[in-house]
Amino acid sequence: xxDVYNEQFLYRAIELANNNIKNGTGGPFAAVVVKNGxxxxxxxxxxxxxxxxxxxxxxxxxxxxxxxxxDFQLTGCQMYTxxxxxxxxxxxxxxxxxxxxxxxxxQKDAAFGGFDDxxxxxxxxxxxxxxxxxxxxxxxxxxxxVFENWNNADNKTRx
Numbered sequence: 001x002x003d004v005y006n007e008q009f010l011y012r013a014i015e016l017a018n019n020n021i022k023n024g025t026g027g028p029f030a031a032v033v034v035k036n037g038x039x040x041x042x043x044x045x046x047x048x049x050x051x052x053x054x055x056x057x058x059x060x061x062x063x064x065x066x067x068x069x070x071d072f073q074l075t076g077c078q079m080y081t082x083x084x085x086x087x088x089x090x091x092x093x094x095x096x097x098x099x100x101x102x103x104x105x106x107q108k109d110a111a112f113g114g115f116d117d118x119x120x121x122x123x124x125x126x127x128x129x130x131x132x133x134x135x136x137x138x139x140x141x142x143x144x145x146v147f148e149n150w151n152n153a154d155n156k157t158r159x
Contacts, residue, residue: 002076003100009034009080010104012042017057017082020044028113031057031081033065033074033098040077041065057081058089062096072159074098083110086117087124095159 009032016030027045034040043060047053058081066072077098083105085093093101107117119132128135150156 002078004078005102006034006037009039009078010102012039013057013080013082014104016042016044025049026055027115029057029082031061031079033061033077033079035069035074035077040068054088056086056089058085059092062092066096072096078102083107083115086110086115087120 013030013032016032017028020026020030021028025044025046026048029045030043032039032042041061041064043057043064045057046055046060058079061079062074065074065077074096075098079093079098079101081101081103084103084107085101086107110116111118123131123133128137
């Protein structure tokens with residue numbers, strides 16, 4: 001695991017987050033991906049300007065870094081974020097598999113700024129039908145068949 005911490009990269013994420021506030025282009029969040037001591041991608045939250053609720057800094061930087069690396073995983077990389085990732089970003093980070101994530105502000109700091117994602121953690125724990133947005137499974141044979149087809153495919157890339 002490559003978990004060498006370099007404070008300058010965390011400060012860079014904070015600088016980008018502050019610039020995002022000044023520019024009025026998105027929320028107060030930014031992220032940087034580093035490999036071998038060099039920034040390979042950096043991004044900010046662009047939810048409002050892109051009209052995209054998934055355009056969080058971490059998701060944006062993962063997309064950019066993976067394109068540059070021509071790989072769907074960030075093995076050997078470190079991620080630096082201005083704030084502790086939300087549940088969506090946490091999932092994206094686990095799929096991207098960087099070696100480590102360093103963050104400055106906590107989710108409590110984000111809640112202080114009006115970005116409280118505690119309700120999502122609470123929703124995850126609820127039975128699917130009791131969630132604010134109900135999740136209803138309609139199991140049909142074709143749904144599982146897709147995964148049988150995947151298991152039998154010769155041209156798949158596992159991830």
